[in-house]
Amino acid sequence: MNFEMTPRQLELIETAREAYARKLEPLAGDRSVEGTWKLRKAMAEQGFLGLNMPTDLGGVGLPLLDTLMVIQTLHACSSAVGSLAHRTSTGACGAIEAYGTPEQREKYIRGICSGELGISIGITEPEAGSAATAMRTRAEIDGDEVVINGSKQFVSSINTNDYTVVYCRFGTTGRSSDIGAVIVPHDAPGFSRSNGTINMADELLFELYFDECRVPKSNILLDGSAFGKLISVYNAERLGSISRLLGAAQAAYEYALAYSKERHQFNRPISDFQGIQWMLAEMRIKLDAAQLLVYRAAATAGATGLPEPLETSIAKVFTAKAAKEICDDAIQILGANGYTKEYPLVHRYAEVRGGSIYGGTLQIHKNMIAAKILDRPISQWKKD
Ligand SMILES: Cc1cc2nc3c(=O)[nH]c(=O)nc-3n(C[C@H](O)[C@H](O)[C@H](O)COP(=O)(O)OP(=O)(O)OC[C@H]3O[C@@H](n4cnc5c(N)ncnc54)[C@H](O)[C@@H]3O)c2cc1C
Incomplete structure (x- = not known):
């Protein structure tokens, strides 16, 4: 066991910080659709898209652990940059890279890595949130096409992406074995979307509607018996996404640490006060512990790139809670300044708050951890 980063990992982190300062920072503040595309192209040029995607498809080819380190570093610089690094690396492209046909991999993975394409993931439905396998959206094969009916909600980045990997049912048994996935272009006939709902972190989440939506059969990623594969x-x-939380918490901690040395009260820097020192100490302990759990989970992925579910859930629960507490303490250290939107901590808190909900809520991850350590069935379904 070695807790030191390798020289290569240290270099990757330094390169990411430098490239952000030189090339990306001027673009990172523009959250418009056009601004996001410009940022995406600039990130592609700097080699920050498709971090763990294969080099023969235009990716950077990093192992999962190194990918997460870069996402964390970029997210600490800017949440817009970190989010794009994440979504184009371990986002929807992961399922296409793992299960796509050679044609799908060539088109979508190469497009994502070059900054030409953006892909969302559509899983959640009005009646299928935590109970994701209750999804109703149906896909039926009709000749050379697949016809989709149903809806999704709370889907991220639809306005800045061109496709969504839509999880849907290919059968009618009602079991999770019906579930597969289709890559749906946002200009497909029968596809429409809402204008988006603004969440706490000022991001838009969209509803998607499929009304006899037709896409070529070649867009099917997995046609059933695939839920386990998709979740792995x-x-x-x-x-x-947990690495983004780490990056946000790291930025909040560093901001508060620097501020505590500058801000004077009672004729001394507030870092002189033990009440502040203990908050900073707790923040650092939580940050280090969360980081070690994330890195441990990534290390379980080995050559497959697929991390173990138990270690992933443990890292998720600890980091999501730690990140909220770190950002909350950072706001406290800045006093009223921290509570205003003039300073970056309100946004950092708002974005990490979502981490307890998306990607499986903390309660669902604790269910999964408990099922594993007690060797009990994981199903939460009420039996009649
Ligand atoms: C910022 C953000 C981005 C998102 N992006 C996407 C996206 O891109 N694509 C997508 O498909 N979805 C996305 N989602 C949706 C997200 O995956 C769901 O919100 C999540 O799965 C929870 O579902 P729900 O909101 O319907 O909550 P519900 O399932 O209604 O849960 C409500 C509460 O009940 C608890 N609960 C439910 N079941 C149990 C149980 N068995 N045991 C204990 N507690 C339980 C939950 O933990 C929660 O506290 C996003 C959400 C957020 C906040």
Whole structure:
């Protein structure tokens, strides 16, 4: 066991910080659709898209652990940059890379890595949130096409992406074995979306509607019996989003630490006060512990790139809670300044708050941890 980063990992982190400062920072503040595409292209040029995607498809080819380190570093610089690094690396592309046909991999993975394409994931439905396998959206094969009917909600980044990997049912048994996935272009006939609902972190989440939506059969990623497969890849997606939480918490901690040395009260820097020192100490303990759990979960992925579910859930629960507490303490250290939107901590708190909900809520992850350690069935379904 070695807790030192390798020289290569240290270099990757330094390169990411430098490239952010030189090339990306001027673009990171523009959250418009056009601004997001410009940022995406600039990130592609700097080699920050498709971090763990294969080099023969235009990716950077990093192992999962190194990918997460870069996502964390970029997210600490800017949540817009970190989010794009995550979504184009361990996001929807993970399932396409793992299960796509050679044509799908060539088109979508290469497109994502070059900054030409963006892909969302559509799983959640009005009646299928935590109980994801209750999804009703149906896909039926009709000749050379697949016809989709149903809806999704709370889907991220639809306005800045071109496709969604839509989880849907290919059968009518009502079991999870019906579930597969289709890559749906946002200009497909029968596809429409809402204008988006603004969440606490000022991001838009969208409803998607499929009304006899027709796409070529070649867009089917997996046609049933696939929920387990999709979720095993989704664990890498989860670690990507957890690394964003780590980056946000790291930025909040560093901001508060610097502020505590500058801000004077009672004729001394507030870092002189033990009440502040203990908050900073707790923040650092939580940050280090969360980081070690995330890195441990990533290390379980080995050559497959698929992390173990137990270690992923443990890392998720600890990091999501730690990140909220770290950002909350950072706001406290800045006093009223921390509570205003003039300072970055309100946004950092708002974005990490979502981490307890998306990618499986903390309660669902605790259910999964408990099922594993007690060797009990994981199903939460009420039996009649
Ligand atoms: C910022 C953000 C981005 C998102 N992006 C996407 C996206 O891109 N694509 C997508 O498909 N979805 C996305 N989601 C949706 C997300 O996956 C769901 O919100 C999540 O799965 C929870 O579902 P729900 O909101 O319907 O909550 P519900 O399932 O209604 O849960 C409500 C409460 O009940 C608890 N609960 C439910 N079941 C149990 C149980 N068995 N034991 C204990 N407690 C339980 C939950 O933990 C929660 O506290 C996003 C959500 C957020 C906040």
